[in-house]
Amino acid sequence: MKYVLVTGGVVSGLGKGVTASSIGVVLKACGLRITSIKIDPYLNTDAGTMSPFEHGEVFVLDDGGEVDLDLGNYERFLDIKLTWDNNITTGKIYQSVIDKERKGEYLGKTVQVVPHITNAIQDWIERVAMIPVDGMDGPADVCVIELGGTIGDIESMPFIEALGQFSYRVGPGNFCLVHVSLVPVLNVVGEQKTKPTQHSVRGLRGLGLTPNILACRSTKELEENVKEKLSQFCHVPAANIVTLYDVSNIWRIPLLLRDQKAHEAILKVLNLESFPREPKLDEWVARATMFDTLQDIVSFSHFDCWLLPSSLFILSSSK
Numbered sequence: 001m002k003y004v005l006v007t008g009g010v011v012s013g014l015g016k017g018v019t020a021s022s023i024g025v026v027l028k029a030c031g032l033r034i035t036s037i038k039i040d041p042y043l044n045t046d047a048g049t050m051s052p053f054e055h056g057e058v059f060v061l062d063d064g065g066e067v068d069l070d071l072g073n074y075e076r077f078l079d080i081k082l083t084w085d086n087n088i089t090t091g092k093i094y095q096s097v098i099d100k101e102r103k104g105e106y107l108g109k110t111v112q113v114v115p116h117i118t119n120a121i122q123d124w125i126e127r128v129a130m131i132p133v134d135g136m137d138g139p140a141d142v143c144v145i146e147l148g149g150t151i152g153d154i155e156s157m158p159f160i161e162a163l164g165q166f167s168y169r170v171g172p173g174n175f176c177l178v179h180v181s182l183v184p185v186l187n188v189v190g191e192q193k194t195k196p197t198q199h200s201v202r203g204l205r206g207l208g209l210t211p212n213i214l215a216c217r218s219t220k221e222l223e224e225n226v227k228e229k230l231s232q233f234c235h236v237p238a239a240n241i242v243t244l245y246d247v248s249n250i251w252r253i254p255l256l257l258r259d260q261k262a263h264e265a266i267l268k269v270l271n272l273e274s275f276p277r278e279p280k281l282d283e284w285v286a287r288a289t290m291f292d293t294l295q296d297i298v299s300f301s302h303f304d305c306w307l308l309p310s311s312l313f314i315l316s317s318s319k
Helices: 016-029 070-078 090-102 113-129 154-170 195-206 224-234 250-259 262-269 282-293 302-307 310-318
Strands: 002-008 034-040 087-089 142-147 175-182 213-218 241-245
Touching: 002 016, 002 154, 016 034, 016 070, 016 142, 016 175, 016 250, 016 262, 034 070, 034 113, 087 090, 087 113, 090 113, 090 154, 113 142, 113 154, 142 154, 154 175, 175 195, 175 262, 195 213, 195 224, 213 224, 213 262, 224 241, 241 250, 250 262, 250 282
Parallel strands: 002 142, 002 175, 034 087, 034 142, 175 213, 213 241
Antiparallel strands: none
16 A cells, blocks of 8 residues: 655645645546545544634535535546545544453553554554445555645644554655645745745654645745755655646646646655556546636525435536
């Protein structure tokens, strides 16, 4: 099993979920089978009781699991069916560890964040990654893991520690870290600033994780001198730095990754260079192009939405 971890830095809301989904799309187009896991550092067991005004809309899975909306992106982008276990939260992990402690499974040992919580996180990831989600037999080839929140958050610390240990557990060639960071442009000077990303990567490295690929969010494509500066200060090859600049719709994000050869960088880190190098995304290009041509706004009543095919509802609600 190969693992791709997607983390975020500087600010929240950069689009880690869409980035993780798009990475899965490109790798799937290369001929690989993909599964996904979303890690949410909040203490809630799941998103079922959380206000949509605070956390966004709840996505309901086929097994009835109420989870983060990013899992909806994974399902739609990758054409897979995930389970409640594909969404890991702090509440689920602590609950499972406390249940084991109450049953005496730790044989009287003092239960601590390290190693018990961190081991529980790693075991959960390994177990869920082996569950087929694409309707085929056997486990997937690559598991894309998204860590919610921002590097430096107190809530994320146990997961960061666990994932640092996990990268050593699975070994070199089986773990790729993609760090999504912000490269802001100050209107006053019109210059792309790299310092926020430098600080974010430095913090990530200080916590035991080294990014293999930088996915930089910006309003426009990164200039070459900015890439070189990021490469020098973040210790990431320039070929492994991609720009996720603003586009007309989210369906174009996988095309951005493909055009910048992000799949080649990921396959190289994961020792999967033997797979077809060029992703086949003709249908995806047609979908993104069609979306750009839509002009009429369609309104539905609450009752009508339940009567529509899910694909049409997704398309209209995205608009």
